[in-house]
Amino acid sequence: MPAPPSDEFAAALAVAKNASWAQVLFKCARLLNERALALLQKRTKQHVRPSHTALFPHIDLQGTRPGVLAERVGISKQAVGQLVEELVEMGLLEQVADPADGRARLVMFSARGKKGLLMGLAMLGELEAQLGNVIGTADAKHMHATLLRLLAALEETSVP
Amino acid sequence: MPAPPSDEFAAALAVAKNASWAQVLFKCARLLNERALALLQKRTKQHVRPSHTALFPHIDLQGTRPGVLAERVGISKQAVGQLVEELVEMGLLEQVADPADGRARLVMFSARGKKGLLMGLAMLGELEAQLGNVIGTADAKHMHATLLRLLAALEETSVP
DNA sequence: GGTTTAGTAAAGCAAACTTGACGAATTAGT
DNA sequence: ACTAATTCGTCAAGTTTGCTTTACTAAACC
Numbered sequence: 001m002p003a004p005p006s007d008e009f010a011a012a013l014a015v016a017k018n019a020s021w022a023q024v025l026f027k028c029a030r031l032l033n034e035r036a037l038a039l040l041q042k043r044t045k046q047h048v049r050p051s052h053t054a055l056f057p058h059i060d061l062q063g064t065r066p067g068v069l070a071e072r073v074g075i076s077k078q079a080v081g082q083l084v085e086e087l088v089e090m091g092l093l094e095q096v097a098d099p100a101d102g103r104a105r106l107v108m109f110s111a112r113g114k115k116g117l118l119m120g121l122a123m124l125g126e127l128e129a130q131l132g133n134v135i136g137t138a139d140a141k142h143m144h145a146t147l148l149r150l151l152a153a154l155e156e157t158s159v160p
Numbered sequence: 161m162p163a164p165p166s167d168e169f170a171a172a173l174a175v176a177k178n179a180s181w182a183q184v185l186f187k188c189a190r191l192l193n194e195r196a197l198a199l200l201q202k203r204t205k206q207h208v209r210p211s212h213t214a215l216f217p218h219i220d221l222q223g224t225r226p227g228v229l230a231e232r233v234g235i236s237k238q239a240v241g242q243l244v245e246e247l248v249e250m251g252l253l254e255q256v257a258d259p260a261d262g263r264a265r266l267v268m269f270s271a272r273g274k275k276g277l278l279m280g281l282a283m284l285g286e287l288e289a290q291l292g293n294v295i296g297t298a299d300a301k302h303m304h305a306t307l308l309r310l311l312a313a314l315e316e317t318s319v320p
Numbered sequence: 321g322g323t324t325t326a327g328t329a330a331a332g333c334a335a336a337c338t339t340g341a342c343g344a345a346t347t348a349g350t
Numbered sequence: 351a352c353t354a355a356t357t358c359g360t361c362a363a364g365t366t367t368g369c370t371t372t373a374c375t376a377a378a379c380c
Contacts, residue, residue, distance in 0.1 A: 009274055010221055016281035017217075021304035022192055022288055028307055029189030031314040032182055051336060057177075061170055067358060077359065079337055103345045103358040114169055121176035128182055134313040135306055143306045144181035146299045147188050153294040154191040211368060227326060237327065239369055263326040263377045 032127070039123060044116065046090055055083055056117060063106030065098065092116055192287070199283060204276065206250055215243055216277060223266030225258065252276055 017023070033050070040048055058064065058072040070080040084107050087093040092113035098104035109117065132140040177183070193210070200208055218224065218232040226244060230237040244267050247253040252273035258264035269277065292300040 009278070012278055013221075013281070016278065016285065020281065020284055020288060021300060021307060022196070022284050023217075024304065024307040024311055025185070025189050026193060028310050028314060029185050031311070033186060035314070036182065049335070057183075061173075065358080075336085076338060078339085078361090081360065082336085098358095101346075101358075105359075118169070118172055118176065121173070121180065124180055124182050125176065128180060130317070131310060131313050134317070135309045139302075139306045139309075140181060142299075143303050143310075144184065146295055146303045147181060147184040149295045149299075150188050150291060150303075151184055151191070153291050154188060154195070157290070157294070209367070225326080235368085236370060238329085238371090241328070242368085258326095261326075261378075265327080 032131075036124060036127060039127070040120060043119070043123065046092075048090075048092075051083055052087055053120075055080070055087070059093070059107060059109060061108070063096065063098075063108035065104050066107055067104075069107060087113075192291075196284060196287060199287070200280060203279070203283065206252075208250075208252075211243055212247055213280075215240070215247070219253070219267060219269060221268070223256065223258075223268035225264050226267055227264075229267060247273075 037048075037050065037053075055069065055073060058069055064072075066080045066084060067077050069084075070077040073080065084093055084095070088095060091110060093107055094110045094113075095105045095107055098106050128140070197208075197210065197213075215229065215233060218229055224232075226240045227237050229244075230240040233240065244253055244255070248255060251270060253267055254270045254273075255265045255267055258266050288300070
């Protein structure tokens with residue numbers, strides 16, 4: 001007698017699930033992100049949100065205009081305006097008039113923002129070291145290299 | 161003459177950034193997720209959202225009660241109720257009365273939902289294969305194994 | 321028969337945006 | 351030189367997503 005169709009489905013599902021590294025990647029990223037943000041808020045006592053941390057790597061040390069920032073992050077200028085406003089209130093960013101253009105302003109890190117940024121990265125380093133002890137430093141390094149190439153592949157190739 | 165302090169900061173920043181695999185992991189996950197969701201909506205013409213796909217892996221083939229689902233995903237029963245309602249409207253899930261309990265209902269995949277699930281996983285497999293060609297199949301496999309151990313480490317160890 | 325338990329209903333909230341309308345400075349056209 | 355069009359950012363309002371809280375019914379358990 002033939003197996004019921006639901007078993008075929010279950011088998012196909014199991015195979016597809018097992019083969020997929022993307023799902024594992026998603027889950028790792030989500031869990032690690034949650035942990036890092038929880039730790040960050042615990043240490044800084046500031047309400048830094050994911051949208052804020054997404055902004056940081058795009059701010060040049062010499063300062064960046066909000067419009068440029070919006071383009072880099074891929075959101076509207078208004079959205080950047082809101083985020084910057086919040087971060088200025090927290091004392092992490094500051095704005096200065098752009099000497100080259102009276103309409104424009106330059107967003108840059110304040111002294112406190114710079115310290116906070118380094119602290120945040122150090123904190124991430126701690127987490128990575130802690131996890132590296134569990135998964136193996138060599139494998140962590142190997143994964144880092146592979147992820148860098150994956151990132152390049154994602155940024156270069158277009159959506160099919 | 162000594163270098164200005166901002167250069168020290170820039171150097172420290174560059175070092176910290178370069179050493180961090182977590183940031184690369186986050187960016188890869190975000191980009192890949194965006195691409196997968198865009199492709200999914202393009203193919204299915206349905207408005208499947210991340211919160212929906214987060215639900216799928218927790219639904220047993222024999223059906224799962226909303227309350228149990230809520231516990232597994234870590235959200236309220238009401239939130240599950242909303243998501244299930246939407247997915248039933250899309251024709252991907254269906255609900256049947258639980259024969260063991262008159263108050264309870266069982267959430268399960270409809271025939272169309274099962275087909276959709278397999279299609280979605282196949283689609284993810286396509287993306288992975290395409291990226292695997294770029295980053296190298298062996299490295300992709302190695303990364304998969306490392307990520308699985310990272311996941312285990314994240315789920316086992318507590319927040320410091 | 322009283323108390324859990326399963327789920328529903330309605331409202332609200334926070335995050336992370338967007339759209340549309342605007343003012344002020346700059347650049348371009350004539 | 352002087353409008354005219356463009357660009358830079360802001361203000362205010364609205365939207366979507368993904369939840370939560372509070373209050374409630376109906377069935378089941380004891």
